[in-house]
Amino acid sequence: MSTGYTNLEADKTTNDDSRLMVVLYAYAAARDSVSRNELLRLADTAPDEAGQAIDRLLRLKVLTSKPGDPDRLIPVAPATAYAQLLLPAIRELRERQMMINEVSAELVDLLPVYEKSVMEGVREHLLHRLDNVDAVRLTLSELSARATKEILISQPGGPRPEPVLKEATDRAVGVLESGVRMRTLYQYAAQFHQPTVDHASLLVENGAEVRVVTHVFMQLIVFDREVALVELVGNPKGALLIRDLSVIHFLVGAFERAWGKALPFPLAYERDQMLFSSEEMKTAIVELLVEGHDDKVVAKRLGISLRTFQRHLAEVLRRIGARNRLHAGYLLRDLGILQEKSTRQQNRRVAR
Numbered sequence: 001m002s003t004g005y006t007n008l009e010a011d012k013t014t015n016d017d018s019r020l021m022v023v024l025y026a027y028a029a030a031r032d033s034v035s036r037n038e039l040l041r042l043a044d045t046a047p048d049e050a051g052q053a054i055d056r057l058l059r060l061k062v063l064t065s066k067p068g069d070p071d072r073l074i075p076v077a078p079a080t081a082y083a084q085l086l087l088p089a090i091r092e093l094r095e096r097q098m099m100i101n102e103v104s105a106e107l108v109d110l111l112p113v114y115e116k117s118v119m120e121g122v123r124e125h126l127l128h129r130l131d132n133v134d135a136v137r138l139t140l141s142e143l144s145a146r147a148t149k150e151i152l153i154s155q156p157g158g159p160r161p162e163p164v165l166k167e168a169t170d171r172a173v174g175v176l177e178s179g180v181r182m183r184t185l186y187q188y189a190a191q192f193h194q195p196t197v198d199h200a201s202l203l204v205e206n207g208a209e210v211r212v213v214t215h216v217f218m219q220l221i222v223f224d225r226e227v228a229l230v231e232l233v234g235n236p237k238g239a240l241l242i243r244d245l246s247v248i249h250f251l252v253g254a255f256e257r258a259w260g261k262a263l264p265f266p267l268a269y270e271r272d273q274m275l276f277s278s279e280e281m282k283t284a285i286v287e288l289l290v291e292g293h294d295d296k297v298v299a300k301r302l303g304i305s306l307r308t309f310q311r312h313l314a315e316v317l318r319r320i321g322a323r324n325r326l327h328a329g330y331l332l333r334d335l336g337i338l339q340e341k342s343t344r345q346q347n348r349r350v351a352r
Contacts, residue, residue, distance in 0.1 A: 020045060020053045025062060025075070033072040061085050128241040129232065136229070136239045137167075143223045144171050147180050152222040152255050154185040165199045176206040183209045185258055189308070191266050200265045211262035218254065225252055285312050 020043060027042055028034045036054060043050035057063040058073075061081035066072040130136045144151070160168075176182055184203065190196045191212050200210045219231040228248050232238035242248060285298060299309035316322070 017049070017053060017056070020049065021056055024050070024053055025057055028057075028063060028073060029075040031075075033066050033069070033074045035072055039073075126242070126244040128243075129238065130229075130241060131232070131235060131238045133237045136237070139229065139239070139241060140221070141171065143221075143227060143229075144175050147175060147223045149224045150181040150183070150222075151175060151224075152183050152220070152252065154218060154220045154255060154258065155190070156187045156219055160190075160196060162195045165195050169199050169202055172203055172208065173206055176203070176208055181209075182207075183259065184211075185255070185262055186210065186212050186265060188212060188214045197265075204265075210265040211259060212265050213258055213262040215258075215261075218251075220251055220255060222248060222252055222255065225249075285309060285316065 024039050024043060027039065039054055040047055040050050043053070054063070054073075061084050062076050062078055063073045064076055066074045130139055172182060182203065184200070186196065186200070203210055220228060222228045225248060226243070226245070228242045228251050229239045230242065230251070232240050242251070295306060295309060295313075299306045317324075
């Protein structure tokens with residue numbers, strides 16, 4: 001259904017045009033009928049402008065042709081014009097709103113049916129690709145709600161976007177309140193991102209354990225050691241759902257090894273730990289460089305920016321008097337610094 005209201009929306013009148021319309025309408029309203037030529041003569045303006053004002057009054061339906069005498073125009077009350085012009089449009093809007101409400105209600109009713117069907121289909125496969133964000137979120141919500149014992153989470157790559165953190169916080173708090181144990185690993189750079197610190201603080205307040213590591217590790221979530229989600233290669237918005245217990249056993253082992261080397265996430269500025277983390281980062285950088293990785297690869301694997309990486313590297317080279325990366329690797333081995341670092345880690349874990 002369509003109305004003449006669309007034409008009115010397209011009209012644009014200035015203040016001068018509006019005043020002219022008022023003058024012409026007042027003249028017509030004081031008479032039983034008036035000709036178009038009379039109105040054109042009355043208007044103290046160019047014929048084209050006066051003609052446009054008359055056409056506008058006709059579209060507003062406050063002027064209409066006199067029955068039996070189309071050359072004469074008769075005035076119409078604005079209330080009558082309103083009923084003729086706008087009521088059909090208002091009725092159409094109401095009908096569309098009713099249709100929107102009905103369709104929305106039907107879709108809401110179908111949502112749990114879809115969720116149940118999707119999850120049942122997923123359970124039939126040991127490996128299942130989730131190729132988009134919506135599928136990942138749906139699966140995370142379903143698995144989180146079903147968890148009864150423990151959830152293991154590793155989040156590499158530094159800080160996460162605030163909307164993602166907000167969604168993760170809401171989901172995690174609900175899980176923790178149900179008594180499920182949660183352990184989360186973050187990478188070095190995350191401890192300097194205030195929204196991530198706030199997120200970690202809230203998790204700890206609700207009983208979770210959160211630690212930070214320097215070396216790279218996989219993006220991983222394990223539910224009750226029965227099902228896991230890992231990052232999907234080539235599609236950062238997707239994930240691979242794993243139900244093969246042998247694979248999950250391997251993933252949990254990798255998580256536990258990283259967890260054993262990690263430090264408590266600093267929820268406040270703790271100078272000793274910040275200094276220790278900085279030293280850990282410098283040594284991790286050199287270890288990866290000795291393996292032959294270039295600057296960009298090392299920075300990405302450690303979850304830090306290229307500029308931060310270069311600052312750490314320059315400090316390492318300066319401290320040990322190395323001329324370049326290869327020289328630094330030789331000196332680290334020759335001076336026993338890497339072995340010393342391993343001993344410090346073991347002592348620190350025993351102290352914890």
